[in-house]
Amino acid sequence: MEEIFNPQVLFYLFTIPITKTIISTWVVMAFLVLFSFVLTRKMTFIPGRLQNVLELFVEAIINLIEGMSPGNGRKFLPLVGTLALFIGTANLAHLVPGLKAPTSDFNTAFALALVVFFAVPFYGITTQGPKQYFKEYISPSPILLPFHIISEITRTFSLALRLFGNILGEEIIIGILFLLAPLFVPVPMMLFSIFTAIIQAYIFTILTVVYLSSAVEVSKH
């Protein structure tokens, strides 16, 4: 059971434990970078089918951001787009034999949530300036400062745990189904896990956009 929550350490690299999660992450990363590199290397003016899918994805992300934070589509695109792509792909990684979904490791989910946690004040400060950004924490009253801070911390944990829990749960169910009735019984569950993977990636992404947009929004009061 311990193996499920904390994957086995394969070796140590500069005191950092290299687990199956890390290996899977690298595989996912390599896949994404290679895929992007190959597709964008020979972009044509009139897009082919794969290039069209890529462009549709990018446009969808830009539209998603523009819908909530008009004018910031281009600015948030690298972070938000990478989150969506990486989480979506990582969630599906467990379908590949020998790989583990990196997001079912709390270290990965929490790392992503931490990136969002730091990205929010980063974009807030670079957009509004530090004075204006930190004023948000003491408005409408300085009494609310602790609540603002607690809210930011808890939402980070909830972001990480939601993703980690859903994907890990999925993995465990599929694992148990494999133990009970191998071959055909887990297949519907695996198909369902594709749906879950995309939903979770979408939820994480859209919540990130919400946090970022509220950070860069110039307050009216």
Next chain:
Amino acid sequence: MIRIDRSIILQIINFVALVLLLFRFLFKPVVRALDQRSQFIRGELQKIEDEKKNLEATKRALEEEAARAKEKYLEIMDQAKLEASRIKEGIIREAYEEGEKIKNEYRRKARKEMEELLSGLREDIVELTEEVVKKFLATQITPEVQTRLIDVFLEEALRELKAQVEAIHER
């Protein structure tokens, strides 16, 4: 149960690296392609718009040209009509004058002929009358009448002559 170890640091580094890599190999080129395309489309639309404007301007110019031509045509027609009516009037007047001239000529000739005829007639009548009167008078002149004629007429004529001669002498 859930353990957070140092691999979280590696995962953060991994993610940031992925962001940078995807920015370089995915988002930048795709956004550029999208921009280029939308710019191209905007350009094409602008071209179409320009073309449309051009066509409209040409159409308007042609319509103006047509209107001008029509106006000119009407003007020429009016002028021609005026000219024609003037010429017609001229011809009519000339014909009338010519007719009048001929009429007057004939009237004059007729009058002259009539006068000639009348005067001839008059002369004839007078001659005839003279003959008749002469004949008649010849039968009326008796010696007594003759004597009386000499007495009265000669006396009268001589007196008149005398008066004239005296008037000349007195002057």
Next chain:
Amino acid sequence: MSDEVVRVVTPFPLTEAQRALIQAKMERFLDGSSFSLQEEIDESLIGGVVVFVRDLIIDCSIRTQLEKIKEHVLKGGLK
């Protein structure tokens, strides 16, 4: 002796009375100077007398009167 000749033209030969009448009138006209009458006949005169004396013609003939009337009629017309 008579110096002057007075020509008298009449349509008919003069009677004695007529000759005396002319003689008396001419004498008066010429203030008693002597003259002789030379008589001529011209039937075309119709009536009256024409006297030629010195360089004068005293025409008292009907023919001449008729001519005058004719002239007058032809010129003025009978209106």
